[in-house]
Amino acid sequence: MSRVSSHAAPVAVPPDDAVPEYMRVLERAVPYLDDAQRQVLRRAWAVGARAHEGQFRKSGEPYITHPVAVAVVLAEQNVDLETLVAAILHDTIEDTPLTRAELAAEFGEQVAELVDGVTKLDKLQFSNRQEAAAESFRKMMLAMARDLRVILIKLADRLHNMRTLGAQSTDARERIARETLEVYAPIAQRLGMNLIKSELQDLGFSALHPMRHSVLRKRINAQPLVRREALSTIEAQLAQRLANEGLQYRLVSRVKSPWSIYNKMQSEGKTFDQVMDVFGFRVIVRSVANCYHALGVAHSVYKPLDGRFRDFIAIPKANGYQSLHTVLFGPYGSPIEVQIRTEEMDLIAERGIAAHWAYKHGGAPTSAQTRAHSWIANLLESQRATGSSLEFLENVKVDLFPDEVYLFTPKGDILSLPRNATALDFAYAVHTDVGNHAVAARVDRKLVPLRTKLVSGQQTEIITARSALPKPQWLEFVATSKARTAIRQQLKQLEHEDAVQLGHRMLDRALEDLGSSLERVPAARLEAYLGESRHPRLEALLADIALGNRMPSQVAHALAQSGGQGSRDGTRHFEKILITGSERGVITFANCCMPIPGDEIMGYHTAGKGIVVHRIECPNVTDYRKSPERWVDIGWDREVSGDFSVALRIEVANRPGVLAQVAAAVAQVDSNIDGVEYLERDSNVAAIRFSIEVRGRKHLADVIRRIRRLNVVHGVQRL
Structure with missing residues (x-):
């Protein structure tokens, strides 16, 4: 009822x-x-x-x-x-x-x-x-x-x-x-x-596109007689063989729609005739066993094309679609696409979640409905962490990939992900915490980087480390909205924590120059200043300082004035702020000079960007000296972590295989190559700019030493 x-x-x-x-x-x-x-x-x-x-x-x-x-x-x-x-x-x-x-x-x-x-x-x-x-x-x-x-x-x-x-x-x-x-x-x-x-x-x-639609519709309807005869011949041969095998079946030929033809022409660069030169049939039988029987019959009538068989019955698509797909080599030199499924599968393929509507009899949801619910649940999980509705809508569009890859967990469970998904997408599909702490993956028992794209049928296992954290570069290669949203949320959290810590160190140093410290500022004065500057909490003020939106010296003066503090001896104390390299959210390393651990460095306070770090010998530093209030004295901590970008100019003999030799030498010293660009080239010598990642000056020296050993290299110079 x-x-x-x-x-x-x-x-x-x-x-x-x-x-x-x-x-x-x-x-x-x-x-x-x-x-x-x-x-x-x-x-x-x-x-x-x-x-x-x-x-x-x-x-x-x-x-x-x-x-x-x-x-x-x-x-x-x-x-x-x-x-x-x-x-x-x-x-x-x-x-x-x-x-x-x-x-x-x-x-x-x-x-x-x-x-x-x-x-x-x-x-x-x-x-x-x-x-x-x-x-x-x-x-x-x-x-x-x-x-x-x-x-x-x-x-x-x-x-x-x-x-x-x-x-x-x-x-x-x-x-x-x-x-x-x-x-x-x-x-x-x-x-x-x-x-x-x-x-x-x-x-x-x-x-x-009314004109394009009209042209395609007319051409589909005006199919040549030869094609119609060919279709009938293939249909008759398939039907005869299926009947001989005692199978009860329905056989229907499939007509392509203008949209699917247009899409294929656009994405695969094919002509109308090439797209239309494919015959399509659907065979509907009584049971799953009959599906495989009918597949054997189809393969005995015409030879199957190698590598074009897909079993969506054993591994259904994410939307619940089940069918066997095969492509046969037809009698007219044209491929024949055949789909084989049961009546129930056909109903679900056509109507999806509306098939056997569960609410009608108060029954249990169908598999298609269960899958739909889990898809929406995943979307809503990412929605909670998304700032804006527009970003959420974009994430949903990313998630509406028509093509999926099917992957196995070590326990044999199946996960479906969009085409072009990486090992990192897989990690986030397993659990957000697995993604956030992922360091590498094993695909079919081989160790691979997280950016590796996955293909159907692979067994994937994620290796995690408690200390590992998401990196901004991850956003460049993930394919799912769940992964993208989780990474952004985690990076925002890390950036805020980094900013608060760095802001605390900067304000403390500025107050020390005035003979005070944050602990010695009266609570009432601090509360009053937070109210005046419209900061809800001290953490928000400290983050603002680190991001360059407030100058630490001005805040220190405002706090020290009423705190009864004065400069101890009228001089400024230049104790350096030491950085560990993990403060990536509030500290950026200048592209003009690419500083790395071990270099003599200085910092320049920039609104919205926080501290931008330059090498002392950088030509741009001269301009920054004109604004001493924005100059930040910084140095490297004893323990510095992470990889830092650096550029090398390498002159090599201009002959085949040289680039591969240099790349191999860089890889042998545990350095990653970010980019390669030819600067100059003549018949004998080529100058190449390599952008690589190193841990510090010692690591860079190891890389340069290794490259210089190659007999094809004429010179190496840091840019």
Whole structure:
């Protein structure tokens, strides 16, 4: 029995003669509902029609025709009564005086929750349209986490809007079509809803590039007779062999859509004829065992192409899709793509999370729904750490990769990640703490760096160290939003801690020059100063000092004035601030001179950047001496950690294989190469700039010594 309230209500059920044709279309589309449920559906229409009275669509039709059409789209998916009622009323909270409380009283809390989940946030004030759209999207994802039916209604709403896009202005058409192709069609794909995804893509493509869509559509429809005959011959041969083997099957030929053809032409640089020169068939059988039997039959009719077989039955896609894929070498020299699956797999492939809708009978969620829930849960985990809605929306777009790689943990569990995912993405997929402390990985038992891209079928294990921390460079090679968000959050945390510590040292030194210290400043004076400078806590002031937004000497003077302190002997004490190299968030090393541990250095206080470190002999230091108040006396601590960038100019004999010899020599001394650039080149000698990472001057000397030993090297010089 449906959970929609069907108690006596203020709104009466309209009689048959009061029901318009568009509502009758919906009633004909729900043969699976009983009479009592149909009465609730009709009452929902009456409530919606009354609420939207006087409102019209841009096409001129009464507004209520739109939500009813959305319900028709959903009825074709056999969804439950609550979803249909919520679809009919999905715009009432947003666009009419009807309230959430009134909806809950009339149709139950579940319906009110669904309608509220689909409702946009237009009532709030946003700085621009993008921010409003992104925040509405974030709200929808939160609602989806509570009830997946929210996204069913939203996708059906978007589909009907796309079908009736003609009434919109050119700008609106382009914006809506782009958003559909970038966000909603990929979400439908991620949730396994291929029928809706295909139509959204086709309508989006048609709205965005009408001429291209029209040309491709005409060329598909005007397929030559020869091709149609070839298709029939292949179909007959496959059908005959399947029947001979006693298999019960359905065989359908697949026609490519304009969007999929256009995408293939764009991404693979193929012509229309090359893309169309592929025959596609789908074989639907009774059981999983029959799938593998049918695969053997297909391979006996035509030879399979090597390396083109994929088993998505044993390892389903992240959206629950299951099928066997193989490519055969056809009789006309054209590839034949064959998909083999069961009836249930076919239903899930077409309808995804809407297949066998669990709420209808209160049953357990299907595997597709369980996967969808876990995907959304992961998104929301990253959302909590994301600063802005726009960043969250970008993260979701990154996560909507259509292609996945499937990887095994050491225990044999399967994880799916986007194509181009690295070992570091895998680490964060296992757990955020594993990612934050990762140092390397073992892929198929071989030790590899974290930036290594993974391919399907690999067994991956992450090596961690408690002392390891995320590095800013990690953001350059991770592919998943979960990894990117976790790294950014951790770096912000580390930067803040570094800034507070460094700011404390800088302020203490400035106060010492005035014969005081932070401990000797009266608490009342410190509180008063924090209030004046609008810093909520001392930590915020210290971080501001380190980041160059406040000068330590000015803060020290302000604090020491009322503290009864004065300079002990009128002179400044230049005790150096010692750095360990781990303060990367608030200390940057100048690109002009690339200082490394062991160099004589100075610091220059820059607003927003903190301290920029230069070598004393850097030509730019002369200019900085003109602002002594920004000069910071710094030196290297006894224990310095991390890798530091340095550039070498290496002159070598200009012949093949030299670059590899130099690179090998650098690697042998445990140094990484960041970049290589040819500076000069003639027939005999080449000057090359190597950007490398070293731990300090001694390590750099080892690298230079090793390079000089090569008989192809004429000279090495630090830049």
